[in-house]
Amino acid sequence: MDDSKLRELIVYIADRMERTGHRGRGRLKLHKLLFYSDFEAYRRLGESITGATYRRFPKGPFLREESDAVKTLDPNSDFAYRLDWDFRKLPEAKRSTDEAMFSAAERSLINEILDTYREHTADQMRRLSHDHPGYKTVRDGEAIPYDSAFVSTSKPSDAAVEFGRQLIRDGKWRQAT
Numbered sequence: 001m002d003d004s005k006l007r008e009l010i011v012y013i014a015d016r017m018e019r020t021g022h023r024g025r026g027r028l029k030l031h032k033l034l035f036y037s038d039f040e041a042y043r044r045l046g047e048s049i050t051g052a053t054y055r056r057f058p059k060g061p062f063l064r065e066e067s068d069a070v071k072t073l074d075p076n077s078d079f080a081y082r083l084d085w086d087f088r089k090l091p092e093a094k095r096s097t098d099e100a101m102f103s104a105a106e107r108s109l110i111n112e113i114l115d116t117y118r119e120h121t122a123d124q125m126r127r128l129s130h131d132h133p134g135y136k137t138v139r140d141g142e143a144i145p146y147d148s149a150f151v152s153t154s155k156p157s158d159a160a161v162e163f164g165r166q167l168i169r170d171g172k173w174r175q176a177t
Contacts, residue, residue, distance in 0.1 A: 001050060001051040001052055001053070001065065002050055002051055003065075003069065003072070004101065005049060005050050005101055005102070006050040006052050006063075006065060006069050007069050007072060007078075007079075008097060008098055008101040008102070009034060009037065009049060009050055009102075009110070010030070010034070010066075010069060010070070010073070010079060010091070011073070011078060011079050011093045011095065011097050012093075012097040012099075012102075012110065013030060013033050013034065013037070013091070013110070013114065014030065014079060014091035014092060014093040015093035015096065015097055016110075016111070016114050017029070017030070017033070017091065017114070018091075018093065020114065020115075020118055021118070022114075022117075022118050023118070023119055023120065023121050024120065024121035024122035024123070024124075024125070025090060025091065025122075026084070026088040026089055026090055026091070026122050027081060027088070027089040027090075027091060028059060028060070028122040028126060029117075029120075029121075029122040029125050030091045031060070031061065031062050031063055031066070032060055032061065032117075032122075032125035032126065032129050033113060033114065033117060033125075034050075034052070034054075034063050035054050035060075035061040035063070035129065035132075035144075036113045036117070037049055037109065037110050037113050038050055038051075038052060038054070038146075039054075039132070039134070039144075039146065039148075039149045040109055040113060040149070041106060041109055042146045042149045043149035043150060044105075044109060045105055045106070045109070048146055049102065049106050049109075049110070052064065052065050053065065053143050054143065054144045055141055055142060055143055055144065056135055056138045056139065056140055056141065056142055056144055057140060057141070058140065059126050060125070060126045060129035060130060060135065061129055061132070061134075061135060061144055064143075074094075075094075076094065077094050077095060078093075078094055078095055079091070079092065079093055079094060080092055080094065131153060132144075132148070133148045133151035133152075133153055134146075134148025134149070134151070137151075
């Protein structure tokens with residue numbers, strides 16, 4: 001895991017959420033945006049951005065290393081959680097991000113994730129995360145495997161089903177041993 005990249009990603013997402021007026025921009029949503037950024041990077045770029053571990057919990061995936069990362073960020077000059085009127089923890093970036101920490105492809109992907117979910121509340125993000133294949137395959141408290149980013153949640157097309165059936169009929173389908 002890349003601790004410095006994780007810390008910078010936390011600051012980057014918190015900064016962008018605040019600057020672009022994200023709905024429901026609390027700690028819960030931050031965790032989901034970190035999760036989607038890392039898992040989508042793994043799927044598209046071949047490796048996650050941070051290498052962090054995400055665990056399944058009833059409110060969706062949570063970053064295991066979050067409290068350690070936040071403890072190493074200066075609350076006066078880097079990042080802090082600010083309590084909202086309803087005691088929600090709002091992530092607050094205290095500085096600009098060192099964008100050189102991320103490749104152009106990573107920045108583009110992170111920005112795409114942030115733009116996609118800008119109007120989603122934390123509760124909507126929680127519900128969406130429960131549909132992620134990795135979340136569905138593990139029990140509460142267990143780590144969500146990055147490889148699950150490659151599992152499709154879409155029903156296969158009729159053509160794909162027929163192709164599979166044809167492989168079976170032709171004896172070209174092998175069972176894994």
